[in-house]
Amino acid sequence: MNLTPRQRASWCAHLYKAAARRHHRALEPLFARHLPPDGVVLDIGAHAGQFAKLFARLAPQGMVHAFEPSAYARSILVPALRLNRLANVAVHPLALSDAPGALVLHTPLKRSSALGFGLAHLGEADAPGLDQTVEVTTLDAWAAANPLPRLDLVKIDIEGWEPRALRGGRATLARFTPALYLEVDDGHLARAGETPDGLFAWLAALGYCPFDGRDGAPVAAWRGPGDYLFVHAGRADRRPDDVL
Numbered sequence: 422m423n424l425t426p427r428q429r430a431s432w433c434a435h436l437y438k439a440a441a442r443r444h445h446r447a448l449e450p451l452f453a454r455h456l457p458p459d460g461v462v463l464d465i466g467a468h469a470g471q472f473a474k475l476f477a478r479l480a481p482q483g484m485v486h487a488f489e490p491s492a493y494a495r496s497i498l499v500p501a502l503r504l505n506r507l508a509n510v511a512v513h514p515l516a517l518s519d520a521p522g523a524l525v526l527h528t529p530l531k532r533s534s535a536l537g538f539g540l541a542h543l544g545e546a547d548a549p550g551l552d553q554t555v556e557v558t559t560l561d562a563w564a565a566a567n568p569l570p571r572l573d574l575v576k577i578d579i580e581g582w583e584p585r586a587l588r589g590g591r592a593t594l595a596r597f598t599p600a601l602y603l604e605v606d607d608g609h610l611a612r613a614g615e616t617p618d619g620l621f622a623w624l625a626a627l628g629y630c631p632f633d634g635r636d637g638a639p640v641a642a643w644r645g646p647g648d649y650l651f652v653h654a655g656r657a658d659r660r661p662d663d664v665l
Contacts, residue, residue, distance in 0.1 A: 425534060427533065427534050427535060428534065428535055428536060431533075431535040431536065432493075432496070432497070435469060435497050435538070436497050436500060436501060438469070439469035439470055439471070439497050439498065439501035440500070440501040440504040440505060442471070443471070443474065443475070444471040444475075445471055445472060445475050446475070448475070448635075449475065449479065451634075451636075451637050451650065452475070452476070452479055452574065452602075453479055455573055455574050455599075455600040455652075456476065456479050456480050456483070456573050456574050457480065457483070457573065458479075458480055458481060458482045458483065459480065459482040459483045460479075460480040460483040460571070460573035460574065461480075461483055461484050461485075461486070461569055461570065461571050461572050461573055461574075462476040462480065462483070462484070462485045462486070462573065462574045462575070462576065463485075463486050463488065463560070463572065463574070463575045463576070463599075464476060464485055464486065464487045464488065464576050465488045465517055465560075465575065465576065465577040465578075465579060465586055466488065466489065466576075466577060466578040466579040466580070467487035467488060467489040467494070467498055467512070468489065468494055468498070468538070468539055468578070469494060469497045469498055469501060469538075469539075470487065470497075470498045470501045470502055470510075472576055472578075473485050473487045473498070473502065473507075473510050474501075474502070474505055474507060474510075476510075476574070476576075477502075477507040477509050477510050478507075480509070480573075481509065482509075483509060483573075484509055484510075484511065485509060485510040485511070486510075486511050486513060486567075487502075487510055487511065487512045487513065488513045488515050488516070488517055489512060489513070489514065490514060490515060490516040490526055490553075490555035490556070490557075491526060491528060491538055491541050491553065491555075492514075492553060493528065493536055493538050493541075494538050494541065495512060495514060497538075498512060499512055513563075514555075514556070515555075515556055515557070515558055515563070516543060516555050516556065516557045516558075516579075516582075517557070517558060517559065517560050517563070517579075517582075517585075517586040517589060517590070518543070518557050518558075518559065518582065518585045518586060518589055519559060519585040519586075519588040519589040520557070520559065520589065521557055521558045521559060521562060522557050523554050523555065523556060523557060524543050524544075524554070524555060524557050525543070525546075525552050525553070525554055525555075526541055526542070526543055526552070526553045526554075526555045527541065527542055527543075527544075527545075527546040527547075527550055527551075527552055528540070528541040528550050528551045528552075528553070529541075529546075529547075529548040529549065529550035530548070530549050530550045530551070536550075536551065537550070540580060541580065542579070542580035542581060542582065542609070542612065542613075543555075543557075543579070543580075543582050543613070544581065544582065544612055544613050544614075545612060547612060558589075559589030559590065560586065560587075560589050560590025560593050561589060561590050561591065561592045561593050562589075564590070564592075564593045569593075569597070571597065572593065572596075572597035572599045573597075573599055573600065574599055574600045574601075574602065575590075575594075575599050575600070575601050575602070576601075576602040576603075577601070577602070577603050577604070578603070578604040578648075579604075580604075580606075580609045580612075581606065581608075581609030581610045581611070581612050581613040581615065582613050583603050583604065583605070583610075583615075583620065584610070584613070584615045584619065584620045584623065585613065585615075587601075587620075587623070587624070588623075591627070594627060595627070598628070598653035598655055598656055599653075600650060600651065600652050600653075600656075601624070601629065601650070601651040601652075602634060602648060602649075602650050602651075603620075603634075603648065603649055603651065604647070604648055605617050605620060605621075605643060605646065605647065605648075605649050606646040606647075607643075607646060608646070617643035618642070618643060620643075621642060621643055624651050627653075628653050628654045628655060629651040629652065629653055629654070630651065630652055630653075630654055631643075631649050631650070631651055632649065632650040632651070632652065633647075633649065633650070634647060634648030634649045634650050635647070635648065637650065
């Protein structure tokens with residue numbers, strides 16, 4: 422990567438935060454209900470690894486598969502995991518969608534010229550930034566090539582591409598019925614030609630029930646941008662109602 426001096430300074434700050442800070446700890450009780458010590462997690466859109474670190478500690482005898490297509494994000498993610506001595510995380514330089522191939526990943530630039538790598542997204546560019554062509558596969562194809570002993574939790578935060586990643590993993594979801602932790606943002610989804618209502622309806626057809634991603638309370642429908650937890654109706658023993 423060819424980074425400017427300002428971007429190199431930002432990279433150092435990003436790495437320090439990724440390695441030293443522990444975000445999302447308040448969500449540990451929610452995730453622990455769905456993730457046993459030997460559980461398997463897919464972290465799709467792993468970014469700098471804050472969720473991957475959390476999952477790895479909750480499942481020390483299990484495995485976290487972190488999917489991150491951005492070369493910049495991986496340059497932070499990989500050393501941050503190493504510095505935290507988390508050997509049960511595998512990093513995959515792949516994007517997930519509903520068809521294999523190659524797509525352009527757009528990383529916007531902040532006004533300071535630093536890379537807004539947390540907002541990197543597939544699809545149409547909506548601001549000045551850097552473009553990178555990335556390898557794309559489907560979850561079903563990846564799972565066929567990398568057989569999983571189990572799958573307990575799938576977290577997806579890929580800036581509006583969540584429905585396409587899910588559609589590419591329909592067989593895997595039907596087989597394992599993992600809990601799903603998704604960012605659902607109408608603006609991001611619109612950029613990818615999707616809607617929150619469409620996503621909720623698609624998951625309902627698969628037997629998934631929605632819950633608030635912060636406190637685990639049941640929700641009837643999308644009620645604004647944020648994180649949502651979806652639990653398969655056939656896994657009533659893992660419903661989060663009494664977690665928090």
